[in-house]
Amino acid sequence: MYIEINRSVSKAIWLQIVDQIIDFIMSGQLSPGDPLVPSRQLASMLGVSRSTVQLAYEELQSRGYVTTSRRGGTKVCQIMPDETKAENQKTIPPIPVHPLLEEKDQVQYWPKLQTDKKPSIDFRLHEPYIDATFKKAWRKAFNIAVKSENVLDWGYSSPYGLPSVREEISRYLAIERGIYVEPNQILLTLGARQTMDLIAQALLQEGDTVAVEDPGFPVAWSSMRYRKMDVQPIPVDDQGICVDQLPSEAKVIFTTPSHQFPSGVLMSANRKQALIQFATEQRAWIIEDDYDSEYRYRGGPIPSLYSQLPSNILYFMSFSKLLAPGIRLAAIIGPETAIARLAKVQEYVCRHLPIMEQLTLGQFFASGDLLKHVRRMRAIYHKRHQDIVNILASSALTNTFKIQGKETGLHILLEGNEDFDEQQAVKAALEAGIGVFPLSPYCLESKRKGLLLGFAHLQSEQIIDGINRLADALQEK
Numbered sequence: 268m269y270i271e272i273n274r275s276v277s278k279a280i281w282l283q284i285v286d287q288i289i290d291f292i293m294s295g296q297l298s299p300g301d302p303l304v305p306s307r308q309l310a311s312m313l314g315v316s317r318s319t320v321q322l323a324y325e326e327l328q329s330r331g332y333v334t335t336s337r338r339g340g341t342k343v344c345q346i347m348p349d350e351t352k353a354e355n356q357k358t359i360p361p362i363p364v365h366p367l368l369e370e371k372d373q374v375q376y377w378p379k380l381q382t383d384k385k386p387s388i389d390f391r392l393h394e395p396y397i398d399a400t401f402k403k404a405w406r407k408a409f410n411i412a413v414k415s416e417n418v419l420d421w422g423y424s425s426p427y428g429l430p431s432v433r434e435e436i437s438r439y440l441a442i443e444r445g446i447y448v449e450p451n452q453i454l455l456t457l458g459a460r461q462t463m464d465l466i467a468q469a470l471l472q473e474g475d476t477v478a479v480e481d482p483g484f485p486v487a488w489s490s491m492r493y494r495k496m497d498v499q500p501i502p503v504d505d506q507g508i509c510v511d512q513l514p515s516e517a518k519v520i521f522t523t524p525s526h527q528f529p530s531g532v533l534m535s536a537n538r539k540q541a542l543i544q545f546a547t548e549q550r551a552w553i554i555e556d557d558y559d560s561e562y563r564y565r566g567g568p569i570p571s572l573y574s575q576l577p578s579n580i581l582y583f584m585s586f587s588k589l590l591a592p593g594i595r596l597a598a599i600i601g602p603e604t605a606i607a608r609l610a611k612v613q614e615y616v617c618r619h620l621p622i623m624e625q626l627t628l629g630q631f632f633a634s635g636d637l638l639k640h641v642r643r644m645r646a647i648y649h650k651r652h653q654d655i656v657n658i659l660a661s662s663a664l665t666n667t668f669k670i671q672g673k674e675t676g677l678h679i680l681l682e683g684n685e686d687f688d689e690q691q692a693v694k695a696a697l698e699a700g701i702g703v704f705p706l707s708p709y710c711l712e713s714k715r716k717g718l719l720l721g722f723a724h725l726q727s728e729q730i731i732d733g734i735n736r737l738a739d740a741l742q743e744k
């Protein structure tokens with residue numbers, strides 16, 4: 268057994284001894300029952316201290332390679348050879364893993380272009396504009412958060428989220444959205460999916476009816492189907508969700524009244540009244556997904572459903588469009604008792620959200636950077652929105668499509684007839700280097716067809732060039 272010690276490398280000497288002895292055992296140069304050289308002797312052979320060799324032997328013993336007894340010294344244990352391990356691995360069948368959703372319930376909710384070709388101008392959805400000014404401000408907030416001297420900021424915390432952050436959110440909601448709530452009516456979450464999941468676990472029972480907009484936000488239905496709810500698609504017309512088609516047994520209605528996703532429609536006042544009446548009479552919850560109402564370019568902010576019926580509404584706000592999706596922070600707002608119930612489930616499942624992210628968000632609010640960011644982004648998006656609407660209006664695309672979403676938000680829908688061939692159009696656009704997305708993956712039973720274009724992350728010149736090229740590509744088809 269020849270052990271070589273290399274003093275010029277950073278690896279500790281005792282670890283070098285350990286690794287080499289393991290190699291001897293695994294290669295069969297040392298067999299089960301063979302004694303190791305006594306530690307004093309090995310130390311003098313290697314020119315190292317005895318305690319170094321003792322440390323190595325202790326490590327080998329704790330890893331199960333050797334045993335030590337008073338009389339027998341240190342000996343190699345019986346170790347299962349590698350081939351036997353590999354053989355066993357082959358014969359042990361894997362533990363079966365059941366599908367999360369049944370085949371019929373699986374939806375392809377996050378459309379990807381079926382090609383390796385990368386568009387040079389990609390109108391992808393769900394992506395805000397993330398520029399250097401924002402990143403710098405966020406970094407500043409993070410650096411302050413991470414220097415927190417408060418020991419409580421590093422320990423376990425409230426499942427609702429940090430009180431200071433919820434206070435900031437409650438102030439923000441009052442200023443920006445006309446929603447007045449106490450911090451104990453706010454629960455911080457990890458975005459739309461986790462929020463839907465909490466609602467399913469905390470407020471619903473398996474098999475309950477959940478009505479969703481169709482076309483709509485696939486996260487709403489996939490999360491609910493995953494929790495075995497009975498998802499009912501409800502059509503959307505030019506006033507919003509068709510309330511007269513809601514099943515009376517609906518326990519939850521998921522809706523995007525301020526900017527219907529993805530059709531872009533604003534829910535009319537009458538429709539809101541009808542929905543409120545339905546929810547009150549049927550004692551149903553409404554999940555009001557207010558994902559991008561900061562970005563309204565015409566008129567003032569639209570009153571939320573929440574401000575009209577706080578008792579039945581779970582109001583969802585996300586920081587994905589407001590800041591960046593990777594931040595993964597959102598909030599659900601509602602009656603104190605319902606929020607307490609959601610917080611309980613949050614506590615069972617994950618105790619609370621990571622503190623540093625929350626502290627950073629709190630700091631971003633407290634410094635005034637959040638309001639500054641929203642105002643700055645609103646101006647940028649307004650310009651880009653005008654550019655896309657204007658270039659679309661002057662293009663031949665208006666012959667084929669109705670342009671939807673002209674007042675609000677970060678995407679536009681070009682709606683075609685039901686026989687419009689989306690796949691063909693997506694392919695033709697891609698051949699011209701333009702990425703656009705079909706409407707159908709956002710539909711359940713609806714046969715509506717069209718193309719969705721996210722523009723927030725694109726510069727005006729790219730938007731204009733992109734639409735011109737799209738118009739040419741679709742005309743040539």
Ligand SMILES: Cc1ncc(COP(=O)(O)O)c(C=O)c1O
Pocket residue numbers: 393457458459460484523528556558585586587592596597
């Ligand atoms: C309709 C809709 N609701 C909510 C969200 C926010 O989802 P999340 O908070 O999971 O990013 C998005 C994001 O793109 C959305 O499009």
